[in-house]
Amino acid sequence: QVQLVESGGGSVQAGGSLRLSCAASGYTNSIIYMGWFRQAPGKERGGVAAIRPIVGMTYYADSVKGRFSISQDNAKNTVYLQMNSLKPEDTAMYYCAAGNTWGGMAFSRAEYKYWGQGTQVTVSS
Numbered sequence: 001q002v003q004l005v006e007s008g009g010g011s012v013q014a015g016g017s018l019r020l021s022c023a024a025s026g027y028t029n030s031i032i033y034m035g036w037f038r039q040a041p042g043k044e045r046g047g048v049a050a051i052r053p054i055v056g057m058t059y060y061a062d063s064v065k066g067r068f069s070i071s072q073d074n075a076k077n078t079v080y081l082q083m084n085s086l087k088p089e090d091t092a093m094y095y096c097a098a099g100n101t102w103g104g105m106a107f108s109r110a111e112y113k114y115w116g117q118g119t120q121v122t123v124s125s
Contacts, residue, residue: 002026002114004096009119012086016123020081022096022116030100034079035059035112036070038092038121045095047107049081059106063089086123093118 008020024031035050049070050059058070069082079096097112105111 002028002031002098004098004114004116006094006096006116006119009094009121011122011124014087014123014125016086017082017084018086018121020083020094020096020119020121022079022081024077024079024098028077031098031114032100033102033106033111034072034096034098035106036079036081037095037097037107037109038090039095039118040092043092045109047109048094050106051079052102061107083121086121088123088125091121091123093120 003025005023006020008018012018032054033052036048037045038048039045048061048064049068051070051072053072067085072079095118096116098114099112103111
């Protein structure tokens with residue numbers, strides 16, 4: 001089993017920045033990719049960014065390209081999401097996810113086996 005714990009959410013004004021962290025524990029050697037998803041009230045949960053460290057690949061949703069950056073610190077079993085130039089439409093609950101059987105769909109929820117509890121990000125105009 002793998003446990004994921006997110007942190008770093010909060011409230012910020014438009015144009016500001018936040019860095020989310022996701023600490024993994026348990027059988028972390030089984031994880032080969034991780035991702036961040038978000039869900040706003042009344043909307044479906046959608047992918048934001050994903051990383052496959054072994055092959056050096058990152059993936060971003062079009063809505064966050066150039067503003068968000070995903071990275072991983074293997075020594076700390078932690079993945080980060082640096083969010084810059086935040087917009088009110090970025091307001092959502094952000095979830096960390098991890099998987100061990102890559103099927104090629106970076107932003108498919110079915111691709112991920114483990115999920116964190118989420119951290120709230122609120123961007124005011």
